[in-house]
Amino acid sequence: MTHKRSFRSICVQEIKENRTTPPHQLPIYATSSFSFDDIDQSIDIFTGKTEGHVYSRYANPTIDSVARKIAALEAYETGKEAYAYLTSSGMSAISSVVISLLQEGDIMLTQGNLYGGTTELFQKVVSSWGIQTIFKDFGDLEAVETTIQEHPKIKMIYLETPANPTLACVDLERITLLARKYKIYTVIDNTFSTPYLQRPFQYDVDVVIHSSTKFLNGHGNSISGVVVSWRPELRKRLWEVIKLVGTNSNAWDAWLLNNGLKTLTIRMDKHCENALALAHFLENHPKVNKVNYIGLKSHAHHDIATKQMKGYGGMLSFEVGGTMAQAKLFINRLTMITMAPTLGDVDSLVLHPASSSHLNVPRDMRILNGISDNLVRLSVGIEDFDDIKNDINQALESI
Numbered sequence: 456m457t458h459k460r461s462f463r464s465i466c467v468q469e470i471k472e473n474r475t476t477p478p479h480q481l482p483i484y485a486t487s488s489f490s491f492d493d494i495d496q497s498i499d500i501f502t503g504k505t506e507g508h509v510y511s512r513y514a515n516p517t518i519d520s521v522a523r524k525i526a527a528l529e530a531y532e533t534g535k536e537a538y539a540y541l542t543s544s545g546m547s548a549i550s551s552v553v554i555s556l557l558q559e560g561d562i563m564l565t566q567g568n569l570y571g572g573t574t575e576l577f578q579k580v581v582s583s584w585g586i587q588t589i590f591k592d593f594g595d596l597e598a599v600e601t602t603i604q605e606h607p608k609i610k611m612i613y614l615e616t617p618a619n620p621t622l623a624c625v626d627l628e629r630i631t632l633l634a635r636k637y638k639i640y641t642v643i644d645n646t647f648s649t650p651y652l653q654r655p656f657q658y659d660v661d662v663v664i665h666s667s668t669k670f671l672n673g674h675g676n677s678i679s680g681v682v683v684s685w686r687p688e689l690r691k692r693l694w695e696v697i698k699l700v701g702t703n704s705n706a707w708d709a710w711l712l713n714n715g716l717k718t719l720t721i722r723m724d725k726h727c728e729n730a731l732a733l734a735h736f737l738e739n740h741p742k743v744n745k746v747n748y749i750g751l752k753s754h755a756h757h758d759i760a761t762k763q764m765k766g767y768g769g770m771l772s773f774e775v776g777g778t779m780a781q782a783k784l785f786i787n788r789l790t791m792i793t794m795a796p797t798l799g800d801v802d803s804l805v806l807h808p809a810s811s812s813h814l815n816v817p818r819d820m821r822i823l824n825g826i827s828d829n830l831v832r833l834s835v836g837i838e839d840f841d842d843i844k845n846d847i848n849q850a851l852e853s854i
């Protein structure tokens with residue numbers, strides 16, 4: 456006779472639902488672990504004899520499904536098979552890659568104009584692991600090669616193209632050729648472009664990372680990151696580090712990211728269209744001194760961008776008037792565009808780099824990198840172009 460369970464136990468136990476049809480949409484697997492039918496199945500899964508989920512820090516069906524989609528997007532038409540791991544943030548994607556590929560005594564070579572948090576990570580955290588970072592201008596590849604020859608401990612080149620907020624680009628074909636010659640790993644932050652506009656695996660870049668908080672999600676409602684690679688020999692190591700350092704994502708954020716990805720192409724098309732039209736408008740505005748947009752022929756890296764990207768993206772920056780006070784006044788006068796320290800959302804966002812993202816960069820170094828006191832960064836949204844233009848125009852006219 457089966458023992459009748461108590462009220463208390465019925466509350467506690469899961470009722471296993473017998474699904475007869477699969478869900479049309481990706482379910483959120485809100486579970487820390489997975490249960491086994493018997494000890495033999497457990498042993499087979501733990502020893503890797505059969506595939507199966509164990510614990511959500513290792514893998515989770517919701518997370519895996521989204522990771523597989525991003526891997527397919529990055530590998531698209533590159534002739535490569537890629538794999539991906541979702542992480543808790545863009546920053547944890549970067550730190551997981553550094554921990555995976557480098558060890559004490561190694562040197563990383565990178566550019567001066569990285570995302571602010573990345574520069575801080577390398578200078579304040581990675582340096583304390585005994586890993587040195589050398590910052591170089593990747594526009595001068597001869598100087599880069601000399602640096603590589605002088606430092607045989609350089610094991611990794613870390614790239615960001617286009618870079619924040621001046622949209623400076625690195626020639627991926629040339630830098631990866633150099634890296635291969637010296638057997639150095641290449642890692643790229645592809646956040647600004649997304650795989651829709653730029654697929655670095657075409658140039659054999661080894662690892663791509665994203666802050667999927669930005670364009671990949673597009674709706675500004677979660678923080679997440681992703682590590683993507685096509686190198687089979689790196690797979691085990693990357694997974695081990697993400698699993699053991701615990702930098703993996705969670706099912707809820709993965710699910711939000713999955714929703715965002717469905718509209719990636721139509722969002723990016725509109726971001727590109729609006730940003731290009733706005734760049735042309737700003738270029739001819741008397742209150743604007745300089746416009747940084749890679750879709751403009753006046754941008755120093757327009758040709759590089761045209762070669763390696765399918766579109767010029769939704770990010771631009773421009774100098775308002777001549778002083779910081781004018782730039783600040785301009786931002787305060789905007790009525791539709793929101794001031795927020797993120798980018799890649801569906802709505803237009805403005806930021807003043809000198810007083811926010813680049814506040815801790817010494818003024819002379821900041822100006823040397825093209826980030827003047829009156830520079831304003833815009834993440835151009837997918838609203839109607841006229842509404843974006845009119846808001847910017849009335850704010851410019853009022854200063």
Ligand SMILES: *Cc1c(COP(=O)(O)O)cnc(C)c1O
Nearest residue numbers: 544545546570644646666668679
């Ligand atoms: C936002 C951002 C990051 C950091 O990502 P988080 O998701 O905030 O951790 C890294 N690189 C770029 C280019 C970014 O814009």
